[in-house]
Amino acid sequence: MKSVRRIAVIALQNFKESVRERVLYNLIVFALLLIGAAILFGRISVGVEQIILVNLGLSSISAFGLLMAIFIGISLVWKEIDRRTIYSILAKPVRRPEFIIGKYFGLVGTLLINTAIMTTGFYVALLYDKGRLELSDFRALGAVYMILLQLALVVGVALLFSCISTPILSAVFTLCVYVIGNFLNDIRWFGQETNSAWVEKLTTFLYYLLPNFGNFNVISRTAHGESVPGYLLLSNSLYTLLYLAILISAAILIFEEREFR
Amino acid sequence: MSNKSNASVEGRLARRICWVIVIGGFLSLFPIQQGIDRTEDAMGNVADALYLTSGQVLSRLSLGHEGLLADIYWTRVVQYVGLKRLSHSTNFDQLGPLLRLTTELDPHLLIAYRFGSIFLAEKPPGGAGQPEEALRLLRRGIVANPDYWRLWEDLGFIYYWDLKDYANAARVFQAGSERPGALVWMRVMAATVAAQGGETQTSRALWSEIYRHADNEQVRQSAIEHLAAIETQDQIEKLNQLLARYQKREGRAARSFHELVEAGYLADVPRDQTLGLALFGLLGVKAVADLTRGVSSKRSRYTVVLKSALYLAIGSLVVVGARVLGLDWAAELYMWSSQGDVDRGQYGRAYTNAVQAVGLRPGALQYWRTLAVAKLAQRQFESLLDDHLTFQFLDGGTLDEQDAYRFALCYFYLGEYDKALSITKHLIQQNRRYAAPYVLQGMTYSAQKKYADAELTFLDILQRYPTNQAAVEGLAQTYYLAGKRDLAIQLLDETAKYSFPPGARKRFEALKALYGR
Numbered sequence: 018m019k020s021v022r023r024i025a026v027i028a029l030q031n032f033k034e035s036v037r038e039r040v041l042y043n044l045i046v047f048a049l050l051l052i053g054a055a056i057l058f059g060r061i062s063v064g065v066e067q068i069i070l071v072n073l074g075l076s077s078i079s080a081f082g083l084l085m086a087i088f089i090g091i092s093l094v095w096k097e098i099d100r101r102t103i104y105s106i107l108a109k110p111v112r113r114p115e116f117i118i119g120k121y122f123g124l125v126g127t128l129l130i131n132t133a134i135m136t137t138g139f140y141v142a143l144l145y146d147k148g149r150l151e152l153s154d155f156r157a158l159g160a161v162y163m164i165l166l167q168l169a170l171v172v173g174v175a176l177l178f179s180c181i182s183t184p185i186l187s188a189v190f191t192l193c194v195y196v197i198g199n200f201l202n203d204i205r206w207f208g209q210e211t212n213s214a215w216v217e218k219l220t221t222f223l224y225y226l227l228p229n230f231g232n233f234n235v236i237s238r239t240a241h242g243e244s245v246p247g248y249l250l251l252s253n254s255l256y257t258l259l260y261l262a263i264l265i266s267a268a269i270l271i272f273e274e275r276e277f278r
Numbered sequence: 279m280s281n282k283s284n285a286s287v288e289g290r291l292a293r294r295i296c297w298v299i300v301i302g303g304f305l306s307l308f309p310i311q312q313g314i315d316r317t318e319d320a321m322g323n324v325a326d327a328l329y330l331t332s333g334q335v336l337s338r339l340s341l342g343h344e345g346l347l348a349d350i351y352w353t354r355v356v357q358y359v360g361l362k363r364l365s366h367s368t369n370f371d372q373l374g375p376l377l378r379l380t381t382e383l384d385p386h387l388l389i390a391y392r393f394g395s396i397f398l399a400e401k402p403p404g405g406a407g408q409p410e411e412a413l414r415l416l417r418r419g420i421v422a423n424p425d426y427w428r429l430w431e432d433l434g435f436i437y438y439w440d441l442k443d444y445a446n447a448a449r450v451f452q453a454g455s456e457r458p459g460a461l462v463w464m465r466v467m468a469a470t471v472a473a474q475g476g477e478t479q480t481s482r483a484l485w486s487e488i489y490r491h492a493d494n495e496q497v498r499q500s501a502i503e504h505l506a507a508i509e510t511q512d513q514i515e516k517l518n519q520l521l522a523r524y525q526k527r528e529g530r531a532a533r534s535f536h537e538l539v540e541a542g543y544l545a546d547v548p549r550d551q552t553l554g555l556a557l558f559g560l561l562g563v564k565a566v567a568d569l570t571r572g573v574s575s576k577r578s579r580y581t582v583v584l585k586s587a588l589y590l591a592i593g594s595l596v597v598v599g600a601r602v603l604g605l606d607w608a609a610e611l612y613m614w615s616s617q618g619d620v621d622r623g624q625y626g627r628a629y630t631n632a633v634q635a636v637g638l639r640p641g642a643l644q645y646w647r648t649l650a651v652a653k654l655a656q657r658q659f660e661s662l663l664d665d666h667l668t669f670q671f672l673d674g675g676t677l678d679e680q681d682a683y684r685f686a687l688c689y690f691y692l693g694e695y696d697k698a699l700s701i702t703k704h705l706i707q708q709n710r711r712y713a714a715p716y717v718l719q720g721m722t723y724s725a726q727k728k729y730a731d732a733e734l735t736f737l738d739i740l741q742r743y744p745t746n747q748a749a750v751e752g753l754a755q756t757y758y759l760a761g762k763r764d765l766a767i768q769l770l771d772e773t774a775k776y777s778f779p780p781g782a783r784k785r786f787e788a789l790k791a792l793y794g795r
Contacts, residue, residue: 062353064389069353072346079343199341230342237345241386 023111024119031123035089036130045131048081049138056146070146071240074139075160079236082132082168083195089127090175091187093120094272114269121176121265128168136161159245160235166257167233171195173264174228180271198230228260333382340383348384355380355390359397363404364623370406373398377415381422388426391419395432399440402657404626409440430454431464438471438484447471482508506630510637514665517640520544521667531670535641609638613648620655628652643672650684659688679705683714690722698722713739717748720756729760747782751789758793766793 035041055073059066094117097103106116139157144150174194178187197204201224208220232253235245337344355376362370377394381387397405398412416433423429431454437447448471455464467484485505520543524532528541538544612635619628632649639645646669653662662684669681677685686701699722705715716739723732736753739746750773757766770786770793778786 058349058353061357062349063356063393065349065352065387068345068387069349072343072349076343076346196341200338203338234342236343237348237384237386240345 020112020115023115024122027106027111027116027119028122028126031093031120032126035124035127038089040088041085041127041131044081044085045134048077048135051077052135052138052142056142059146066146067143068240070143071157072236074142075157075164075236075239078132078135078139078161079164079167081135082128082164083171085131086124086128086168086171087175087188087191087195089124090172091179091184091191093124093176094179094268095182095184095187113272117176117180117269117272118265121172124172124176125169128172129165132161132165132168153242156242156244157239159250160239162250163233163235163245163253166253167230170228170230170257170260170264173261173268177264177268177271180268180275194227195230198228199234200231201227201229202231229256232256333379336379337383344383348380348387348390351376351380351383352387352390355394355397359405366623368402368407370397370402370408373406374408374411374415378418381415381418385418385422388419388423388429391416391423391429392432395436399436401440404656409436412436412440425458427454427457427460427464430457430460434467434471435484444471506633506637510633513637513640514668518664518667521671525667531667531675533671533674606639609635609642609645612638613645616648616652620651625652625655629656629658641672643669646672647681650681654684654687657691659691663688663692679709679712679715683712683718686715686718690718690725695722695726711742713743713746713749717746717752720749720752724752724756724759727759729756732756733760745776745778747778747785750782751785754789754793763793 052074055070055077056066058073059069062069097106107113136158140150140154143154147154171191175187175191178190181187182190204220205224208217211217235249239245336347340347355373358372358376359370362368373394377390377398380390380394384390395412395416398415399405399407399409401407413433413436416429416436419426419429420433430450434447434450434454437443437450448468451464451468451471454460455468467487482505485508520538521532524538524541524543532538532541535544612631616628616631616635619625619631629649629652632645632652635645636649646665650662650665650669653659666685669685670677673681682701682705686698686705689695689698689701699719702715702719702722705712706719716735720732720735720739723729723735733753733756736749736756739749740753743749750769754766754769757763757769767790770790773783773786
């Protein structure tokens with residue numbers, strides 16, 4: 018119980034610290050502007066006004082959320098080490114796993130709030146465009162939830178790299194994992210097409226090893242008014258939880274081994 | 279101290295040099311940029327290009343945002359078609375690939391199949407004139423969206439309208455009628471098209487159905503325009519049949535409606551019996567509404583005043599029962615609208631307004647002329663030639679020189695050069711001051727590769743009118759085609775001695791650059 022409280026304190030502190038980042042506000046403002054601009058983009062096209070609004074709105078939430086997750090996530094641990102504040106934290110009765118888990122939840126909380134702000138902006142734009150909101154419009158919340166799962170996974174990857182490397186390298190690695198994670202289906206297909214059992218096994222191994230970010234791509238379907246099926250929400254939630262457990266455990270393992278002098 | 283003083287002098291000098299560079303640099307940028315612009319103008323527009331041609335590759339590169347990319351490509355399609363129509367270009371090379379990319383990125387973007395197939399199938403200048411490509415697009419759409427019956431409707435429509443393949447149209451309507459949610463109308467259409475493909479009644483039924491179920495204002499407006507055109511086309515056809523029968527029996531063309539009445543072909547001179555005062559009011563109001571479309575917001579105050587005045591005038595006419603006068607006014611308003619539409623490059627609307635004017639006053643030549651101009655602008659050459667007898671009849675047996683010139687133009691564009699030449703020679707013989715037939719004759723000779731005759735014709739008119747831009751361009755083009763490139767450039771150089779408008783000069787320069795390459 019005490020452990021949970023300590024995690025909560027670290028998470029709250031990290032949340033407060035993240036919220037103070039100016040770059041965060043710039044990104045939110047830019048995302049909101051882009052969502053607002055979706056109304057204008059719809060006007061220069063024919064017959065797809067609402068589809069553009071949903072596509073651009075949700076893509077903005079996803080893309081800017083991704084930028085926030087990467088650029089704040091990569092400095093989560095490194096900043097504490099660089100400023101040497103880690104000594105004062107670890108000198109207190111705080112275990113290293115609690116520190117890592119607290120940091121993670123702090124950033125996820127920040128992303129949750131930011132996504133909520135951008136989603137509100139998206140619905141305001143939709144309301145402006147349509148004049149009123151219908152129940153079917155809230156199907157987009159399924160896509161927003163999938164985006165949040167994706168961001169939670171990205172933060173996990175960034176946290177892991179933050180324990181190993183410098184911010185710049187961590188950003189590069191996280192971005193690479195994200196891009197590869199979007200191409201996993203193609204990588205597996207490539208292995209099957211080579212007609213080499215060895216390559217096929219390797220690509221299949223990579224397919225299951227790396228986080229599959231392609232699982233969360235439901236924006237297009239949502240734009241056409243389809244709702245995200247319940248089994249997809251559930252299975253992706255389980256997938257994310259499991260993968261996050263792996264990532265955070267790996268980060269804790271690395272962090273436990275680090276020596277601070 | 280001396281070192282400090284030197285450093286201070288050097289600092290000031292450096293600052294001055296920097297200022298000179300900044301100011302001089304900006305001043306020099308201006309002529310350099312102008313030079314670049316001129317060179318680019320002379321080089322012409324860069325051809326449209328698609329750098330990525332695979333939708334699958336683009337989809338993967340989008341990292342899960344393929345829907346957004348599809349929207350962007352669809353917007354690009356809309357802008358592409360819009361720009362081509364504004365520039366009166368008939369080259370729609372990139373339309374098919376752009377639509378393929380759009381639908382590969384988002385196979386469920388139904389609007390891209392539905393509007394895209396219209397853009398592809400419509401004849402130039404309105405569209406690409408590629409009905410086969412439109413069929414391919416719709417077939418892909420049906421595979422991706424098998425339950426969406428409207429795509430079957432569009433497919434049948436293209437078979438019916440653009441390919442005149444009534445058997446396939448009926449088969450497609452029948453197949454579409456079996457899709458979930460398909461309206462009963464599809465089955466009726468399948469039977470009707472199979473039995474009476476190509477008949478006006480069938481076309482009318484198709485457009486009426488589209489009008490009733492259109493969920494887009496542009497489609498609905500298009501259906502109204504087509505229905506109006508079909509209605510007038512019916513009247514024109516009947517009139518042409520009467521005239522042909524008269525000519526066959528009497529051995530000459532009828533000169534007036536009275537002759538037709540006397541010969542027993544008509545019971546009375548047409549007086550628009552079906553149109554009453556109420557109809558006039560409605561038509562007048564619509565014509566006024568059309569008249570002020572596209573007026574800038576700055577002039578909206580005057581527009582409101584003008585509209586109010588016109589509405590008041592129409593209301594007064596209705597009240598006093600000026601039926602005949604009212605119809606004339608409505609026809610006049612449609613004619614003015616049509617002429618304004620031609621000036622603005624809105625040829626589809628110009629055609630519809632001209633058709634309305636002719637429909638109201640089929641016995642008045644000026645409305646037929648307005649319709650002829652609209653048809654020429656839309657490149658409906660065959661349709662205009664179909665009206666030949668009507669013009670002859672309304673012209674009193676002999677065609678007016680401008681009407682005859684329009685028919686010669688139609689023959690020229692249809693490649694019937696001998697017929698075009700026969701008319702231009704006659705026109706030149708009748709009136710040697712009328713320049714247009716000379717130019718057309720020169721162009722016709724040039725198209726027939728009779729370059730010597732073309733040269734003589736152009737020189738003839740240039741002796742009379744040395745500043746006739748079309749003749750200068752025609753002669754230069756003739757020289758160029760005949761392999762006399764130097765003469766072409768020399769001729770364009772000589773235009774410097776004469777007074778030409780700036781637009782013409784710019785064009786001559788562009789031609790010189792082209793011939794010089």
